[in-house]
Amino acid sequence: xxxxxxxxxxxxxxxxxxxxxxxxxxxxxxxxxxxxxxxxxxxxxxxxxxxxxxxxxxxxxxxxxxxxxxxxxxxxxxxxxxxxxxxxxxxxxxxxxxxxxxxxxxxxxxxxxxxxxxxxxx
Amino acid sequence: xxxxxxxxxxxxxxxxxxxxxxxxxxxxxxxxxxxxxxxxxxxxxxxxxxxxxxxxxxxxxxxxxxxxxxxxxxxxxxxxxxxxxxxxxxxxxxxxxxxxxxxxxxxxxxxxxxxxxxxxxx
Amino acid sequence: xxxxxxxxxxxxxxxxxxxxxxxxxxxxxxxxxxxxxxxxxxxxxxxxxxxxxxxxxxxxxxxxxxxxxxxxxxxxxxxxxxxxxxxxxxxxxxxxxxxxxxxxxxxxxxxxxxxxxxxxxx
Amino acid sequence: xxxxxxxxxxxxxxxxxxxxxxxxxxxxxxxxxxxxxxxxxxxxxxxxxxxxxxxxxxxxxxxxxxxxxxxxxxxxxxxxxxxxxxxxxxxxxxxxxxxxxxxxxxxxxxxxxxxxxxxxxx
Numbered sequence: 257x258x259x260x261x262x263x264x265x266x267x268x269x270x271x272x273x274x275x276x277x278x279x280x281x282x283x284x285x286x287x288x289x290x291x292x293x294x295x296x297x298x299x300x301x302x303x304x305x306x307x308x309x310x311x312x313x314x315x316x317x318x319x320x321x322x323x324x325x326x327x328x329x330x331x332x333x334x335x336x337x338x339x340x341x342x343x344x345x346x347x348x349x350x351x352x353x354x355x356x357x358x359x360x361x362x363x364x365x366x367x368x369x370x371x372x373x374x375x376x377x378x
Numbered sequence: 379x380x381x382x383x384x385x386x387x388x389x390x391x392x393x394x395x396x397x398x399x400x401x402x403x404x405x406x407x408x409x410x411x412x413x414x415x416x417x418x419x420x421x422x423x424x425x426x427x428x429x430x431x432x433x434x435x436x437x438x439x440x441x442x443x444x445x446x447x448x449x450x451x452x453x454x455x456x457x458x459x460x461x462x463x464x465x466x467x468x469x470x471x472x473x474x475x476x477x478x479x480x481x482x483x484x485x486x487x488x489x490x491x492x493x494x495x496x497x498x499x500x
Numbered sequence: 501x502x503x504x505x506x507x508x509x510x511x512x513x514x515x516x517x518x519x520x521x522x523x524x525x526x527x528x529x530x531x532x533x534x535x536x537x538x539x540x541x542x543x544x545x546x547x548x549x550x551x552x553x554x555x556x557x558x559x560x561x562x563x564x565x566x567x568x569x570x571x572x573x574x575x576x577x578x579x580x581x582x583x584x585x586x587x588x589x590x591x592x593x594x595x596x597x598x599x600x601x602x603x604x605x606x607x608x609x610x611x612x613x614x615x616x617x618x619x620x621x622x
Numbered sequence: 623x624x625x626x627x628x629x630x631x632x633x634x635x636x637x638x639x640x641x642x643x644x645x646x647x648x649x650x651x652x653x654x655x656x657x658x659x660x661x662x663x664x665x666x667x668x669x670x671x672x673x674x675x676x677x678x679x680x681x682x683x684x685x686x687x688x689x690x691x692x693x694x695x696x697x698x699x700x701x702x703x704x705x706x707x708x709x710x711x712x713x714x715x716x717x718x719x720x721x722x723x724x725x726x727x728x729x730x731x732x733x734x735x736x737x738x739x740x741x742x743x744x
Binding site for chain 4: 350365368374376377
């Protein structure tokens, strides 16, 4: 699986903050990419869970049963999030540290900390 | 949109706890149903967000940008969850209380409390 | 244990929103009060956990071990929160509903929903 | 404030997992220690918040007002947690990486990931 660094960086969701990827060197693979297929499978399952919840609402199922599925979906998402964070720390941060580039490593840790803050909503 | 109370209760997700709907009387509309279309729209958007995150992974976007989208999706889900809870309390619980059926009202509150526990993961 | 309704409502923490108690009738006991001693015991334990964490910091313990204690304390707090919510719903809300006071019941549910929103930070 | 590396490691809370500090070399200062006084101040304030909530319960304040304070306390705790995590990553992890000790760095990141998992309860 190769990283096509010439790929268009337009974000399909239109919401990613542009420019945060500046520090990613051309030859650098993001940490999660070795597990890319597994993450895609997990996101497919999450998409299916979202579709299942929509169907429960359309079928007018009992609210509490729907809430149970929403909690399960939230947990699945959090699992993806902490997995991505772990990969970010073990690859992006460590690679920068090993290159002796303290500023880049600190910047990447700060991004991770900000992401953790958003996740735990502190 | 009518509530077909004879409808098959098989759950498309296969994970809903069977039997929690026992207390729902035949003529009772779940609280969220008056807002059903709005909830379906929100779930469609959430499904789209999940698909957008899968695409970011497939396009090997920067991990932190993906995490930002995962947090946004989690918050959207939590909004659906607290909305459903609110509707459950304002309709299912209150209807039971107004019928003077204390046991049913308490049972429905207990279900809500259990759902809240799952949501805040206490 | 009597509820002294003439008690000064000045809040020792200085942060409670004044006026939210308006709807509490003079003779009404908040739901958690039958469990008051148990809640006081739990809060004493939580205070002790906070003191223990301060001591770990003062003793310069390993950061991760401190984090483990912070998570345990957070979970203990969430247990208190969901317990209070449950009591609010089973007493304050239900009492209003049984008095046939729909507006008061809905207002109390709205307060609960807002509190849940703050808890799950949606 | 000096780090007494001969200090007794008995944990006042009695709950810290023993042995997680093995990797901390004698001369290593945990990342948060440069901010130790600030963390102690924050924990003192948190302890005061816990005491304030106990007093609100003892004074039989309105449940929703107590919940507001519990949410504020939870957020304060999460701020301490993400601060400690950030310090752990910027010091403990980076120091290990700079020493070229990949295994130690990865082990410390794994501890951080586990702590993040506990924080977001995924």
